[in-house]
Structure formats: structure tokens, C-alpha cells
Amino acid sequence: MREPAIDRCLALVRSARTQQGDALAGTLAELEAALAALGGPEASLQLDLAGYVTAWDEGAERLFGYPAAEAIGQHVLFLYADDDEAGHIAELFPEPGHGERPVRRRTRSGDVISVRLAVEVARDAAGEAAGMHVGLAQAGAGLPPEQTNLHARILEDSDQGVLITDAHERIVSVNGAFTRITGYTMEEALGQTPDLLRSGAHDADLRAQVRSAMQGAGAWRGEIIGKRKNGELFPQSVTISAVRDAAGRISHTFSLFSDISSHKDAEARMQRMANYDALTGLPNKGLLLQLLGQAMAEARRAREHGALLVVEVARLGAITDTLGHEVGNALLIEIARLLRARLREGDLLARLDGGKFAIGLLHIEKREHAALVARKLVDALTAPIAVGSHSLQVGAHVGIAVYPEDAADPDALLRGADVAAARAAQSIEPALLFFSEEMNQRAKEHLRIESELRDALANNELMLYYQPKVSLRSGRIVGAEALLRWRHPVRGLVSPGVFIPVAEETGLITELGNWVVNEACRQIRQWRDANVIMPPVAVNLSARQFDRGLPQRMAAVLERYQVHPEQLMLEITESLLVRGADTVIAIMNELVAMGLALALDDFGTGYSSLAYLKKFPISTLKIDRAFVVGLPHEENDCAIARAIVTMAQQLRQEIVAEGVETLAQMNFLRELGCDQLQGYLFSQPVPAPDFERMLREGKRLAFTGR
Known part of the structure; x- marks a missing residue:
């Protein structure tokens, strides 16, 4: 029975494959029944004339699950399904001319199975009917x-x-x-x-x-x-x-x-057709909105900012009309490549329609950063673009919408950026425009400062002012801090609080920092040549300048102007100390080995820690003006100043108090044991000639109230 059962179950494969739903379930059930025949050999049992079981073989035991001890003595009806006709017992009435017939029977586990039933009369020695011999096999076995x-x-x-x-x-x-x-x-x-x-x-x-x-x-x-x-x-x-x-x-x-x-x-091709632009291969509007929605939800949870830029390419229609669709399409592909090359890996770039693209900046630290990216994109599309033998000039307008400020959902965000792009296209000069008018003004101001600051470097509009440091023991000038100033040709002196943050964000701070070091050394050499006895001048270093090449650059500047290292002090901020301590310590040690002194500026406002002060070769601590302004009346400021001075004395570091403006502040700091002061009480920052005059005249601080 084994081989026919295998054939039968496999024969059901085609119908199982082509049917669905209940029909499939029915066919699979039939397949299971056919497979069951692989382990179900033929069974036989004996009944008396009343239908009670008198014999039960192993096949019956395997087929129905009842051992012989439980089956013998029971009426055959115990195998019947609930819906079988109780008045017709098939095992007791063989049908002439039919060797087998299908019936349904119940196993010990309660399952109802289909079996083929064959019944023969069992006779005694006299030829009289003595019972029934019943042969059974599970349906599906023994196909023709x-x-x-x-x-x-x-x-x-x-x-x-x-x-x-x-x-x-x-x-x-x-x-x-x-x-x-x-x-x-x-x-x-x-x-x-x-x-x-x-x-x-x-x-x-x-x-x-x-x-x-x-x-x-x-x-x-x-x-x-x-x-x-x-x-x-x-x-x-x-x-x-x-x-x-x-x-x-x-x-x-x-x-x-x-x-x-x-x-x-095929599914992947359909998915690509539904979600990607056929010409450029970029995500289309539908996929952009889907991905943007996910990013906006994550930004809400993390309380972060993001932006959507709509870039509208100019002159595309005129180029297509003149040179044909083939050139126009090639131009669009090249524009897509140029835009992608100027974005970060995590930024989204999609094509909306025609010459309109969308860029999702999914994470920006400050909203103004979106304007910086937009300016890069505009610059890229302003330059001539080579397409085949053609050099094509296009240009672009950019609209920017920021989330979560401008919109709470991707559709509204796209509408805002689109409106801003349309307004930018109406302006006289090729430009970018924020959807929010307030943001638009801030971005324009940011870009204006950046542009004019670059011009300032080239046009010698920058200068150094010097604020004296005065000894609280002798009252004499013992040093100075070189402070960068920008004399704008139209606006006059521009506050460092306006242009330094822009320089930090754009990377211009590195150029500015290098200029400050060079100018300070040049001025020190000029004073020395003029026989001016010059105390050490401190210059501020940005964290961007503090890299492995800093010692070599400092050595080159000192050599160029023949300045002694002890004539220069480098001031750093606390934020630098927590950035890769091992690397920073190695650089500091090189600088100190050259003879340069290091001062920690704005102490107490950032990441102050005794652990840092023990590790780093710092010779001077500067108490930030925020802790000086309340002296001597503000109890907390007094406690902080006292703690800093005590700590510095224990570490054998010099203490400089910044922002000292009153005699009361000076007297309090002097009594604490502070070494130097710097502030308007003695002098505001002054140009180099005025500072030289102070030195020549021997200007001193007058002590009172002792």
C-alpha cells in the first residue's frame, strides 16, 4: 500500500497549487489523508452476528488507536461517527457485487476518517453464518x-x-x-x-x-x-x-x-515604478513624503530640527525647446548628480516634477544651517554645466521650510517650501527664501555676515585690540589679551558676539584664528624693534585649530617673526578639554615643551573638573566675568570665586579675574589672593598704539579701600 499512497498524495499537488481559500484547505486535507496511508496498513476485525467485536488485529489497532483489550467485546457502533445512520450497520450487511465501499469511522482520538470497508460472512464448520469478517483500509490507499x-x-x-x-x-x-x-x-x-x-x-x-x-x-x-x-x-x-x-x-x-x-x-520593478523617478532614478514625491513623515515623527520624539528645500531649476524649458528633449533629459540627470554630490549621505534628494527637486535635511543642529546647504546648491547650479558638447547655464531658486516650526506633517511642509521657492523665483536676485519671514531675515543676515567676513579677511578690515592684565600686587601691567575686532567699511566696528558665532558655524574661525596668531606675533616683533618692553600677549585658540599640526604651525609663526615663546600665551576653553583627552594632552605637552604657556579661559562656565586640571599642563586660570559681576555682594558668586582661587593656589596656578569693573570687586579679589585682573576698571580693549602708550607711560592701577 505504500507506493500507491505516495503517488496519490503527490497527485493532489496540482489541484492544491491552483485552488484558493476553503477549496485549498479541502485539497490539503485530502492530501494529508493520502499521506497518512503511508503509515496505515490494512486492518481486520471479527464480529459476531449481533455486531460485537470478537477479534481485533494490529492493523485495526494502528488504524483506530484502540488496543485489542479495549475493542473486543464492544459493539462495532463505537467506531461510528455521530452523524452515521444508527439503523444501518454496514459491517453486518455485505452488499452483493461490491467488494469495497467507502465509509466514515471515528478513531480513539475523536478524529473522523474515511476508510474502505469490505465485509465477508464468517461461517462455522456446518456452513452456517457465525459472524462477520471485516477488512478496512484508509481511503486513498491502493489506487488502480x-x-x-x-x-x-x-x-x-x-x-x-x-x-x-x-x-x-x-x-x-x-x-x-x-x-x-x-x-x-x-x-x-x-x-x-x-x-x-x-x-x-x-x-x-x-x-x-x-x-x-x-x-x-x-x-x-x-x-x-x-x-x-x-x-x-x-x-x-x-x-x-x-x-x-x-x-x-x-x-x-x-x-x-x-x-x-x-x-x-516583477514586484520590485513595480515598486520602483511607483516610488522612483524613471529619468533620474531619484525618489519621487510619494516616496519623499513617506520618508519625510517618518523623519518628522522621529524628530518630534527627539525634539530635533529638520528642513525641506525645494530647488527650482531655471531656464530648463528654454534649453529643452532650443536643444531638444534629449539634451534636456541629460541636463536633468547631470543636475541630479550635482545636487547629490553636495549633500550628506543621510540627506534625501527627490525629483518632484519638471525641473523641481526636493531635499530633506533630516537633522540640522541650527535652522540657519539649511541656508548654508541651499547656498551650496545654488552655487553649484549657477556655474556652467557640461552636457555633451554643450556648456549650459541654468541657475536656481530655493524655498526652505523648517520643521517642526513651519509644519507638523510632510504635505504641509512641502507646500511651505514650494511657496517659498515660488516667492524666491519672483525676487530680482537669484536667492533662497525661508517660508517663515522671521527665519528668512535671520538666514539672510547670517549669509551676509559670512560673505562680508570673507571680504574682511581679504581687505584688511580686521585688527587686534589689546586689553591689559594688571597685577593685584604691584598694580603694573603684566600682560594683555589680544581681541579680534572687525571695522566694517559701512557699519563701523562689528561686535565679536555677532560675527564669531557665524565664523564658528561656517569654519571661518580657523582662518580668523590663524590671522590672530600671525598678527599678534607681528605686533610683538614691532614693539620689540621699537624698544618697548612687552609683557606676554594671550591669544584665543578655537577648538578647530587644536589639531596635531598646531605645534608645527606655532613654531613656524614664532620663527617667522623671531618671537620668543615666553612672549605668547595661548588661551583655550573648557570644552576643548573633554574632546579626546589623550590627543589633547599630547598636543598641549608639545606646546609647553616649546616654551608656550597655556591659560584656561572662562573657567567655571563649561566642563570644569579637578580631574581635568590635574591632567593638563595649564599655568593660568581665568575666572569668568559671570562670577565676578556679583562680587562682593552676591553670596554665591563670592563662594565660587573663593573656591576657584583656593583650588588654583593648591594647584600652583595663576589666577586672572575677567570683567572687573568696580573697586569693590577689585578689593574683594585682591583679598582672596587673586593674582591679576582684566576689565574696564583699568582699561577697555584698545588699539595697539594706545596699549603701547600705556606701557611707555607706566600706567598703574591705584589701590584704595585697604
């Missing part, structure tokens, strides 16, 4: 040869792979499609486990679901990644189900699977 051959042909012609395993998960049968899909022949597969096809591309949860189906938890249908004999991975649609024998034990598992690579490829 012609049907078996038909099913075998259907199986081999099917394009769906079939894999059957036994209770030990060893492969006992496969079909031709299995070989075509996987590359494994039947001989190579038999005796192996389904792990033969395992790709390792799935997580533990999916593997657990498949394993659960193989262990009888119910049929599982889904998509998994298989591996062919040549190592190639392929997607497959799979149905896995376990088959139980009459005793409820899992006897076999069958898998029906199809290679769906072509379907996946």
Missing part, C-alpha cells in the same frame, strides 16, 4: 494502476516542488520540479533533511514557526529564502504541513514550494 500512472505524470509535469519527509525528518520522496528548482537529484535528496535547502537568511522567529508546523502545530504558509545546490539563494512560496497516523503520531511532513524569483523581480 491507471490512476497511479496518471498521477505520476501530473506530478512530473508540475512546476511546483514537492518534498516529503518521514517522522525522523528524513526526505523520502521528491518530484521533478524539486530537482529543477533546487538542483538536487532525487538520489542526492533522499535520506537528507530539509536543512539541505536552508539558507540561514531567516530570524529565529520564522524558523520557530516552520519547525512548529513540522511538529504538527498546523499548516504554515509563507515566503522563505531557500538555497540551491550551487549556493544561489532564491525566494520561494511554501506550504508545510504534518500528517498524523491513526494513533495521532506524526508520520510524515510534506512541503509544496514554488520559485517566486520572477514574481519578486
Whole structure:
């Protein structure tokens, strides 16, 4: 009965593959029943004339699950399903001319199964009827040869792979499609486990679901990644189900699977057509809004800022009308490449329509940064663009909307940026425009300062002012801090509080810092040549300047102007101390080894820590003006100043108090043991000639109130 049962179950593959819903479930159930016949041999039992069981063989025990001790003595009706006709007992009434007939019977586990029933009268020695001999076999077994051959042909012609395993998960049968899909022949597969096809591309949860189906938890249908004999991975649609024998034990598992690579490829093509621009390959508006929505939700949770830029390319229509669509399309592709090259990896770039692009800046630290990016994009599109033999000039207008300020959803954000781009296109000069008027004004001011600051470097509009440092012991000038000033040709002196933050954000601070060091050394050399006895001059260093090349640059400047290292002091801020301590310490040690002194500026406002002060070779601490302004009346300021001075004395560091403006402040600091003061009480920052005059005249601080 084994081989016909295999053929029968495999013969159901085609109908299972082509049916859906309840019909599919019914066909799979029939397939399970056919597979069950692999472990269900024929059964026989004996009845007396009244229908009570008198004999029960092992086949009956396997088929129905009852041991002989429980079955013998019971009426055959105990095997009947609930909906069988109680008045017609098939086992007691053989039908002439019908060797077998299908009936439904119930197993010990309560399952109702289909069986083929054959009944013969059992006679005694006198030839009288003494009972009934009943033969049973589970339905599906023993198909006629012609049907078996038909099913075998259907199986081999099917394009769906079939894999059957036994209770030990060893492969006992496969079909031709299995070989075509996987590359494994039947001989190579038999005796192996389904792990033969395992790709390792799935997580533990999916593997657990498949394993659960193989262990009888119910049929599982889904998509998994298989591996062919040549190592190639392929997607497959799979149905896995376990088959139980009459005793409820899992006897076999069958898998029906199809290679769906072509379907996946088609799906990917459709997905790309739906979400990407066919010409440039960039995301289209639909995908942009989807990704932007996700980014805005994350920004709300993290309380971060982002921006959307709409870039509208100018003159594209005129170029297309003149040179043709082929050149116009090539120009758009090149524009997309230029824009992408000027964005960060995490920024979004999409094409909306025509010559309009959108850029999502998903994370910006300050809103003005969106204007910096927009300016780069405008500059890129203002320069001539080479397309084939043509050099084409386009230009662009940019509209900017910032979230969460300007909009709470991606559609509204896009509308805002689009409106801003349209307004920018109406302006006289090619420009960028923020959707918010307030933001627009701030961005314009930011860009104006950046542009004019670059001109200031080139046009010698920068200068150094010097604020004296005065000894609280002698009252004499013992040093100075060089402070950068910008004398604008139209606006006059520009406050450092206006242009220094812009320089920090744009990277101009490095150029400004290098200029300050050079100018300070040049001035020190000039004073020395003029026989002016000059105390050390302190210059501020930005964190951007503090790199491995700093000692070499400082040595070159000192050599150029023949300035002694002890004539220069370098002031750094606390934020520098927490940035890669090992690297910073190594650089500091090189500078100190050259003879340069280091001062810690604005102490107490940032990341102050005794641990840092112990590690770094710092000779001077400067008390920030924020802690000086309340002296001597503000209790907290007094306590902080006292603590800083005491700590510095223990560490043998010099103390300079900044922002001293009153005699009361000076007297309090002097009594604490502060070494120097710097502030308007003695002098505001002054140009180099005025500071030289102070030195020549020997200006001193007058002490009072002692």
C-alpha cells in the first residue's frame, strides 16, 4: 500500500497549487489523508452476528488507536461517527457485487476518517453464518494502476516542488520540479533533511514557526529564502504541513514550494515604478513624503530640527525647446548628480516634477544651517554645466521650510517650501527664501555676515585690540589679551558676539584664528624693534585649530617673526578639554615643551573638573566675568570665586579675574589672593598704539579701600 499512497498524495499537488481559500484547505486535507496511508496498513476485525467485536488485529489497532483489550467485546457502533445512520450497520450487511465501499469511522482520538470497508460472512464448520469478517483500509490507499500512472505524470509535469519527509525528518520522496528548482537529484535528496535547502537568511522567529508546523502545530504558509545546490539563494512560496497516523503520531511532513524569483523581480520593478523617478532614478514625491513623515515623527520624539528645500531649476524649458528633449533629459540627470554630490549621505534628494527637486535635511543642529546647504546648491547650479558638447547655464531658486516650526506633517511642509521657492523665483536676485519671514531675515543676515567676513579677511578690515592684565600686587601691567575686532567699511566696528558665532558655524574661525596668531606675533616683533618692553600677549585658540599640526604651525609663526615663546600665551576653553583627552594632552605637552604657556579661559562656565586640571599642563586660570559681576555682594558668586582661587593656589596656578569693573570687586579679589585682573576698571580693549602708550607711560592701577 505504500507506493500507491505516495503517488496519490503527490497527485493532489496540482489541484492544491491552483485552488484558493476553503477549496485549498479541502485539497490539503485530502492530501494529508493520502499521506497518512503511508503509515496505515490494512486492518481486520471479527464480529459476531449481533455486531460485537470478537477479534481485533494490529492493523485495526494502528488504524483506530484502540488496543485489542479495549475493542473486543464492544459493539462495532463505537467506531461510528455521530452523524452515521444508527439503523444501518454496514459491517453486518455485505452488499452483493461490491467488494469495497467507502465509509466514515471515528478513531480513539475523536478524529473522523474515511476508510474502505469490505465485509465477508464468517461461517462455522456446518456452513452456517457465525459472524462477520471485516477488512478496512484508509481511503486513498491502493489506487488502480491507471490512476497511479496518471498521477505520476501530473506530478512530473508540475512546476511546483514537492518534498516529503518521514517522522525522523528524513526526505523520502521528491518530484521533478524539486530537482529543477533546487538542483538536487532525487538520489542526492533522499535520506537528507530539509536543512539541505536552508539558507540561514531567516530570524529565529520564522524558523520557530516552520519547525512548529513540522511538529504538527498546523499548516504554515509563507515566503522563505531557500538555497540551491550551487549556493544561489532564491525566494520561494511554501506550504508545510504534518500528517498524523491513526494513533495521532506524526508520520510524515510534506512541503509544496514554488520559485517566486520572477514574481519578486516583477514586484520590485513595480515598486520602483511607483516610488522612483524613471529619468533620474531619484525618489519621487510619494516616496519623499513617506520618508519625510517618518523623519518628522522621529524628530518630534527627539525634539530635533529638520528642513525641506525645494530647488527650482531655471531656464530648463528654454534649453529643452532650443536643444531638444534629449539634451534636456541629460541636463536633468547631470543636475541630479550635482545636487547629490553636495549633500550628506543621510540627506534625501527627490525629483518632484519638471525641473523641481526636493531635499530633506533630516537633522540640522541650527535652522540657519539649511541656508548654508541651499547656498551650496545654488552655487553649484549657477556655474556652467557640461552636457555633451554643450556648456549650459541654468541657475536656481530655493524655498526652505523648517520643521517642526513651519509644519507638523510632510504635505504641509512641502507646500511651505514650494511657496517659498515660488516667492524666491519672483525676487530680482537669484536667492533662497525661508517660508517663515522671521527665519528668512535671520538666514539672510547670517549669509551676509559670512560673505562680508570673507571680504574682511581679504581687505584688511580686521585688527587686534589689546586689553591689559594688571597685577593685584604691584598694580603694573603684566600682560594683555589680544581681541579680534572687525571695522566694517559701512557699519563701523562689528561686535565679536555677532560675527564669531557665524565664523564658528561656517569654519571661518580657523582662518580668523590663524590671522590672530600671525598678527599678534607681528605686533610683538614691532614693539620689540621699537624698544618697548612687552609683557606676554594671550591669544584665543578655537577648538578647530587644536589639531596635531598646531605645534608645527606655532613654531613656524614664532620663527617667522623671531618671537620668543615666553612672549605668547595661548588661551583655550573648557570644552576643548573633554574632546579626546589623550590627543589633547599630547598636543598641549608639545606646546609647553616649546616654551608656550597655556591659560584656561572662562573657567567655571563649561566642563570644569579637578580631574581635568590635574591632567593638563595649564599655568593660568581665568575666572569668568559671570562670577565676578556679583562680587562682593552676591553670596554665591563670592563662594565660587573663593573656591576657584583656593583650588588654583593648591594647584600652583595663576589666577586672572575677567570683567572687573568696580573697586569693590577689585578689593574683594585682591583679598582672596587673586593674582591679576582684566576689565574696564583699568582699561577697555584698545588699539595697539594706545596699549603701547600705556606701557611707555607706566600706567598703574591705584589701590584704595585697604
